[in-house]
Amino acid sequence: MSWIHIMILLPFIYAILVPFLYKLYSHKLHTGWFVMPIPVIIFIYLLQYITPISSGEKIYTTLAWMPSLGINFTTNVDGLSLIFGLLITGIGALVILYSIYYMAKKREALHNFYIYLLLFMGAMLGLVFSDNIFVLYVFWEITSISSFLLIAYWYQRPKSRYGAQKSMLITIFGGLAMLAGFIMLSMMTGTNSVQEIISQMNDVTSGPLFVPAMLLTLLGAFTKSAQFPFSIWLPDAMEAPTPISAYLHSATMVKAGIYLVARFTPVFGGAVEWFWIVSVVGMITMIWGSFYAVKQTDLKALLAYSTISQLGLIMSLLGLGSASMAFGFTEESAMYTVATGAAMFHLINHATFKGSLFMVVGIIDYETGTRDIRRLGGLMTIMPISFTLSIIGGFAMAGLPPFNGFLSKEMFFTSVLRASELPIFSMETFGIMFPVIAWVASVFTFVYCMILIFRTFAGKHQPERLEKKAHEAPVGMLIPPIVLSSLVVIIFFFPNIIGQSLLKPSLAAILPGFTQDGAFEFITKIEAWHGFNTELFMTIGIVIFGTLLYLSHKKWSSVFYTLPEWFSLNSVYNAALEKSETVARGITNNYMTGFIRDYLVYIFAFFSIALLTCVWVLKGVSLDISNNAPISIYEVILVIGIVISALGVLFSKSRLTAIISVGALGYIIALLFVIFRAPDLALTQLIVETVTVALFLLCFYHLPEFKKEHSRVRFRITNLIISLGVGITVTLLALSAQGNKLFEPISSYFENSYELAGARNMVNAILVDFRGFDTLLEILVLSVAGLGVYTLIKLRKQGSGTNETE
Amino acid sequence: MEILMSITVGVFFMVGTYLLLSKSLLKVIVSLILLSHGAHLLLLTMAGLQRGASPLLSLEADSYTDPLPQALILTAIVISFGVTSFLLVLAYRTYKEHKTDDLEQLRGSADE
Numbered sequence: 001m002s003w004i005h006i007m008i009l010l011p012f013i014y015a016i017l018v019p020f021l022y023k024l025y026s027h028k029l030h031t032g033w034f035v036m037p038i039p040v041i042i043f044i045y046l047l048q049y050i051t052p053i054s055s056g057e058k059i060y061t062t063l064a065w066m067p068s069l070g071i072n073f074t075t076n077v078d079g080l081s082l083i084f085g086l087l088i089t090g091i092g093a094l095v096i097l098y099s100i101y102y103m104a105k106k107r108e109a110l111h112n113f114y115i116y117l118l119l120f121m122g123a124m125l126g127l128v129f130s131d132n133i134f135v136l137y138v139f140w141e142i143t144s145i146s147s148f149l150l151i152a153y154w155y156q157r158p159k160s161r162y163g164a165q166k167s168m169l170i171t172i173f174g175g176l177a178m179l180a181g182f183i184m185l186s187m188m189t190g191t192n193s194v195q196e197i198i199s200q201m202n203d204v205t206s207g208p209l210f211v212p213a214m215l216l217t218l219l220g221a222f223t224k225s226a227q228f229p230f231s232i233w234l235p236d237a238m239e240a241p242t243p244i245s246a247y248l249h250s251a252t253m254v255k256a257g258i259y260l261v262a263r264f265t266p267v268f269g270g271a272v273e274w275f276w277i278v279s280v281v282g283m284i285t286m287i288w289g290s291f292y293a294v295k296q297t298d299l300k301a302l303l304a305y306s307t308i309s310q311l312g313l314i315m316s317l318l319g320l321g322s323a324s325m326a327f328g329f330t331e332e333s334a335m336y337t338v339a340t341g342a343a344m345f346h347l348i349n350h351a352t353f354k355g356s357l358f359m360v361v362g363i364i365d366y367e368t369g370t371r372d373i374r375r376l377g378g379l380m381t382i383m384p385i386s387f388t389l390s391i392i393g394g395f396a397m398a399g400l401p402p403f404n405g406f407l408s409k410e411m412f413f414t415s416v417l418r419a420s421e422l423p424i425f426s427m428e429t430f431g432i433m434f435p436v437i438a439w440v441a442s443v444f445t446f447v448y449c450m451i452l453i454f455r456t457f458a459g460k461h462q463p464e465r466l467e468k469k470a471h472e473a474p475v476g477m478l479i480p481p482i483v484l485s486s487l488v489v490i491i492f493f494f495p496n497i498i499g500q501s502l503l504k505p506s507l508a509a510i511l512p513g514f515t516q517d518g519a520f521e522f523i524t525k526i527e528a529w530h531g532f533n534t535e536l537f538m539t540i541g542i543v544i545f546g547t548l549l550y551l552s553h554k555k556w557s558s559v560f561y562t563l564p565e566w567f568s569l570n571s572v573y574n575a576a577l578e579k580s581e582t583v584a585r586g587i588t589n590n591y592m593t594g595f596i597r598d599y600l601v602y603i604f605a606f607f608s609i610a611l612l613t614c615v616w617v618l619k620g621v622s623l624d625i626s627n628n629a630p631i632s633i634y635e636v637i638l639v640i641g642i643v644i645s646a647l648g649v650l651f652s653k654s655r656l657t658a659i660i661s662v663g664a665l666g667y668i669i670a671l672l673f674v675i676f677r678a679p680d681l682a683l684t685q686l687i688v689e690t691v692t693v694a695l696f697l698l699c700f701y702h703l704p705e706f707k708k709e710h711s712r713v714r715f716r717i718t719n720l721i722i723s724l725g726v727g728i729t730v731t732l733l734a735l736s737a738q739g740n741k742l743f744e745p746i747s748s749y750f751e752n753s754y755e756l757a758g759a760r761n762m763v764n765a766i767l768v769d770f771r772g773f774d775t776l777l778e779i780l781v782l783s784v785a786g787l788g789v790y791t792l793i794k795l796r797k798q799g800s801g802t803n804e805t806e
Numbered sequence: 807m808e809i810l811m812s813i814t815v816g817v818f819f820m821v822g823t824y825l826l827l828s829k830s831l832l833k834v835i836v837s838l839i840l841l842s843h844g845a846h847l848l849l850l851t852m853a854g855l856q857r858g859a860s861p862l863l864s865l866e867a868d869s870y871t872d873p874l875p876q877a878l879i880l881t882a883i884v885i886s887f888g889v890t891s892f893l894l895v896l897a898y899r900t901y902k903e904h905k906t907d908d909l910e911q912l913r914g915s916a917d918e
Contacts, residue, residue, distance in 0.1 A: 594913040597827050604823055629807040629855040639814050646821045649840070655832055662836050669843055676850060677860040677871045681879055688887045692839065695891055699898040700832050719827040727820025734812040734848060745853070747872040754863050762861035762873035767880060778881050785888035789895045 002061040004075045007042050008129060011122030014038050015115045022111035031110040032100035036093060039121060043089035046082065053082050053505045060195075065135070070192045076131035079505025083344065084128035084252075084259055086502075087351050091251045092121050094480035098359055099243035101477040102366060113153060113241070120146035124252050128259055132192050133182040140178070140220070143256060144171040147248050151240045163236035166573070170223050170233045178220025178260070184213035185267070198266045198512065205271070214268045217260065218277060225257025227315060228285040231308045232569045238300040242362030245300060250307050250354035258311065258347060261318050262510045265340075269322035269511075279419075282316025283437050285309065290444035294451065294553075295560040299361045299371040302448055303354070306397065309445060310350050313438075317343035317412060320419040320434070324511060335418055337511060338522055342411035344506050345526070348498065349396065349404040349491060356484035357393040357452070360386050363477055364456065369467025373451065378461025383472050385482075387457045392485040398449035398546070399442060399539065404491035406539070407526055412438065413535040439538055446546030447553065454550075495526040601722060608725035615732055622739040634675055641668045655700050663693040680763045811851040818844030831897045831907040835890065842886040846879045 014035070021034045052059065059077040066072070077085075096117070103110060123142035130136040145168075152164035186192050188207040189200045197204065204210060221227075226234040237249050248254070261278060268274045289309030296302040321340030327333030363386050364379070365371045380387050392403060399409030416438045420431035463469065472478075491498060507520045514520065549556075591602075615621060645668065648661035666689030673682040750762045750770065759765035767775050818840050825837030853875035859867030861876065901907050 596909050597829070600827055604827075623809075628809065629857060631807045631810055635807065635810065639810060642814055643817055646817055646840070649836060650821055650824065658833070658836055662839055665840070665843060669847065672847070673850075676855060677858065678850070678876045678879075679860055679862075681876055681883070684880055684883050688883055692887065692890060695894050696832075696835075699894050714829070716827070719824055722827065723820045723823035726823040727816040727818075730819040730844070730848070731812050731816030734815055734851065735809065737852060738808050738812070745872055745874070747870075747874050750861075750873050751863070751870065760863040762863065762870065763876045763880065766873055766877035771877060774881050778884050781885050782888045785892045788892050792892075792895050792899050 001063055002075075003045070004059070004061055004077065004129065005063050005073065007045050008075070008122060008125045010042065011038055011118040011125070015118040015122070018114050018118065019111045022114075026105065026110065030100045030103075030105050031114055032096050032103070035114045035118065036096045036100070038118065039089040039092035039096065042125070043086065043093060046085045046089060049077055049082055050501050053077065053079055054501045056505070056508070060131070071134045072132055073135055074131040074193060075129045076195060077129060078509040079502060079507070080259070080262055080344075080509040081128045083348065083502050083506050084255070085125060087255075087348065088121060088124045088128070088252050091247060091351060091355050091484075092117075094355070094483055095243045095247040098246070098362070098477060098480040099241070101474055102243055102362055103241065113150075116146050116149045116153070117244075117247075120150065120248065120253070124256070127256055131194050133186065133194060133197075134192055136194075137175070137179050137182055140224075140256065141172070141175050143253055144168065144175055144224075147171070147237075147253055150244045150248060151237045153241055153244070154239070157239065159236075160239040163233070163239040167233040167237050169577075170230055174220040174223025174230065177216045177223075181213045181216030181218075181220065184209040184216070188213070194263060194267075201267060204267055210268075210271070211273060214271070214274060215277075217264055217268070218274075221257035221260040222281060223257070224260070225254050225311050225315065226285075226308050227257070227281050227312060228288050229569050231285060231289065232573055234308055235301050235304040238298075238304050242300070242358060242365065245303075246355050246358030246362070249304065250358055251351040254307060254311055255314075255347060255351070258314050258318065258343075261315065262340075262343070262506075265318065265322050265325070265510050266512050270325035272326075275319055275322050275326070277319070278322065279316045279319025279434070282312045282314070282319055283434065283441075285312025286316060287437055287441040287444070288312075290441045290448065292560075293448040294444055295557070296448075297373045299364065299373060299376075299452065299456070300358075302373075302452060303358055303361060306445070306448060307354060309441065310346070310354070310397070313412060313441075314343045314346055314350070316434075316438075317346065317415055318510075320415050321511070323419065323422055325513065334514065336415075336422070337507065337514070337520060338411060339415035339419065340510055341503060341507055341520065341522065342408055342415050344503050344510075345411060345495075345499075346405075346408035348502070349408045349488070352484045352487045352491070353393040353396040353403070353405060356389060356481040356488070357397070359477075359481040359484070360390045360393065363473040363481075366477070367468065367471060367473055370465075373455045375462060375465040376456045377459035378457070380457040382461070383457070385472060385478055387453075389478075389481045389485050390453050390457065392488050393481075394449040394453040396488045398446045399542070402489065402492050404488050404495070407492060407495055409442065410535045410539065411526070413538050417534060435538075439542065442538075442542050443545050443549065446542050447549045450546065450550045451553070499526055601718065604722050604726050608722065608729045611729050611733065612725070615729075615736065621732055621736045623735060628738075632675075635672070638668055638672055638675070659693060659696045659700065662696070663689060666692070678763075680761070807855050808851055811847060811855065815844050815848045815851065818847065829909050831900065831909060831912075834909070835893050835897060838893065839886075839890060842882070842890075846882055849875050849879050849882070 018031065018035065022031045025031070025034070049059065059075075061075050063073040063075075096114075099113070099117075103113060120143060123139045123146060126139035127136055127143060130139060148164050148168040151167055152160045154160045185197055185204065188209055189197045189203050191197060191200065204213075207213075223230040234249060234254065238245055240249070265274075286309050289305045289307075289312055293302050293305035293309060296305060317339045321337060321343060324333040324336035324340070327336075361371060364376065364383070367383065368376065368379075370376065396403035396405035399405045413435070416434040420434050422431055504520050508514070591598075642665060645661045645664040649658050649665070652658040652661060666685065670682045670685040670689065673679075673685055750766060753759050753762045753765035753769075757765045757769040759769065822837045822840035822844060825833045825840065828834070828837075853872045856869075856871070858869040858871045859865045861870045861873035897907065900912065904912060906912065
């Protein structure tokens with residue numbers, strides 16, 4: 001147990017304390033104040049890793065969990081996990097501060113809120129620091145579950161429950177796929193540690209399960225990170241409280257998939273499938289998300305689609321960056337690492353400005369009572385600070401100077417332009433698509449950012465359409481977005497601080513093959529002004545076209561409604577869910593009829609078909625009659641008697657005939673026992689048969705309530721086929737067992753019964769001496785049956801209509 | 807002889823199965839009796855029907871029939887008797903409560 005383990009487990013442990021603190025102090029102090037120190041402590045703790053990590057050190061600690069299965073809580077602190085750790089705890093602390101002002105102390109169940117939040121935080125920390133893939137998976141699922149709980153925080157609302165269920169189904173589906181991928185990786189390499197898997201890369205790339213493992217792992221990453229077409233859960237997750245949307249659905253959880261892709265780039269990267277899938281899915285997600293974000297009228301939905309789009313951007317950059325591995329880490333390939341650098345840089349930038357934007361939207365919602373763009377407007381003078389914050393966040397998202405989004409967007413353009421000149425992966429033909437899509441998506445991004453800022457704050461104020469009288473938010477609520485916005489600006493002016501300390505080590509973790517120092521030199525030389533190059537002209541083009549589109553938005557916004565309602569991913573999801581339920585219900589209703597006869601038909605049909613097929617395939621029937629006893633006339637007569645009585649049971653019209661035929665059968669069998677030299681059996685059979693027949697008569701004939709109906713067993717051809725099948729199967733099995741005697745019976749041993757047990761009757765000696773234990777339990781069976789009969793007759797349900805007293 | 811007995815056992819199983827698939831509760835119980843008869847005879851047949859004396863040492867014969875399957879069948883007879891009598895009373899109670907012994911009318915609850 002080292003400090004890093006304690007830090008990861010700290011939120012879980014503290015979550016236990018939260019309800020007690022809530023119970024004791026909630027009337028005095030908001031519970032959030034007690035929770036806030038936790039992320040702050042972890043943040044400060046993680047800061048001290050920056051120096052060793054940026055000097056290339058790797059910190060690796062193990063805590064034994066299930067050593068015999070190779071599953072240990074191993075932590076690996078490197079540049080990549082450190083970036084995520086700092087984001088999780090830093091933004092976590094700000095979000096908790098924000099929620100203290102956002103969540104009302106009296107009305108809300110705050111203990112639930114903070115328990116779920118702490119669970120999520122701990123799980124996310126565990127996810128990014130785990131080196132063991134199965135431990136990673138455990139934390140991955142805890143993030144899904146705690147996110148589910150947080151989305152449905154206001155569980156009284158049907159929409160919250162719908163959104164929570166949807167995100168649960170999609171992310172758990174992906175999580176299970178990812179587990180399958182992990183198991184394949186573990187099978188191929190024989191180890192569960194990510195670092196060891198990377199060091200045994202040759203086993204993976206040459207293994208037959210390479211492509212399936214890659215696809216399944218990617219499925220997990222895509223569902224979690226809301227990539228196309230699994231992005232549909234994210235807009236519905238906006239039913240969560242706004243601090244949660246800001247934290248989970250912009251800054252942390254949705255980036256777990258990004259983390260996964262980045263973490264496994266050393267394993268799968270360099271393969272053509274990985275390159276194409278990751279970058280193309282990212283590109284599609286980016287343009288789809290930015291296009292649909294323009295349509296939204298709810299501010300949170302707009303931000304949700306913009307998150308989808310930005311995640312697509314980061315994902316496609318990771319895909320493009322993996323191309324550098326295909327060259328085998330040469331000088332020439334180093335130029336493509338800029339894409340990976342841009343991905344990590346934009347990851348940080350996106351977390352800062354998107355967190356801030358969500359908080360601003362939450363403030364607007366809190367102060368006006370609505371998030372609908374059509375009802376908002378003219379808040380510029382009423383809420384100047386929020387306006388400033390949203391300008392910073394929105395311009396950063398649109399990629400304008402002097403904000404950090406500009407830098408990462410320029411790097412993004414650099415990456416796609418270089419990727420379009422890639423000499424491999426048939427990029428010569430398709431490569432040109434990348435800059436075009438990237439540019440178009442960025443134009444839409446610009447448009448929705450402008451809608452976000454100016455539809456909300458500019459224009460005419462409509463106080464009559466707002467639920468509350470709008471005014472500026474309390475200071476405490478403004479501090480977290482102010483901190484994030486100042487980061488947005490600081491990163492723009494001093495990008496090389498994080499470039500040197502965080503980005504470079506993270507690149508070394510994603511692309512570990514680059515041993516020479518020069519490969520990542522670009523990341524410490526990011527600057528705002530780099531001359532008049534293509535990237536800058538692209539940005540200028542975005543601003544011009546974006547402004548034109550924004551101004552003419554009303555004229556062309558009808559394009560979103562040309563597609564019918566049913567033609568969307570959501571309706572496909574809903575229809576699939578509904579259809580699967582109806583189909584499953586239909587199938588179940590079809591075979592679960594409730595009639596015993598049907599179930600017996602299934603059982604017997606299966607029995608006969610399985611056994612007959614088995615006998616036929618294994619050629620099991622072998623007749624060997626050499627050992628058989630001769631047939632005597634008595635036996636023939638008795639067998640004829642059996643057949644006649646059996647047919648009598650079958651064709652009897654009245655119950656009495658059936659019962660008497662059964663009795664006759666029983667007595668004939670007793671006679672057979674006599675012939676086959678079994679005196680004890682004959683005795684027992686006679687008595688048992690007599691008692692049974694008497695019972696039958698008592699229950700079904702002589703009791704006055706019983707209707708005296710006469711009915712023959714109805715003939716049914718299926719019944720005949722099945723019963724014939726069963727009869728033939730049993731006969732065949734008996735015959736083939738006869739023909740295959742494997743060894744002599746042990747019965748000669750029982751001839752010692754006098755010497756060993758003092759009994760001359762061998763059967764009785766077996767029953768009470770050699771195998772007396774069976775008899776004991778058989779007595780128990782009889783006693784239980786007797787008690788059961790007694791209970792059935794005596795006990796009545798109280799208050800039921802029948803007043804019977806026996 | 808074993809072949810004849812195997813066929814007899816087959817007849818027992820066939821008639822038992824046919825009755826088990828019928829509608830009347832009484833016939834179902836009868837079918838269970840037939841099936842257990844079939845199983846007992848099968849046990850006896852499988853042990854071999856060679857002629858020998860009854861398994862009583864006082865007969866002082868050269869060879870005896872196999873006593874082990876007889877002990878097994880004896881146990882089985884008693885157990886199937888216990889189960890049959892319980893089933894009979896159960897069927898009787900069912901009839902008293904529901905006024906029918908038709909299995910199709912006794913089918914599960916109505917809300918399915």
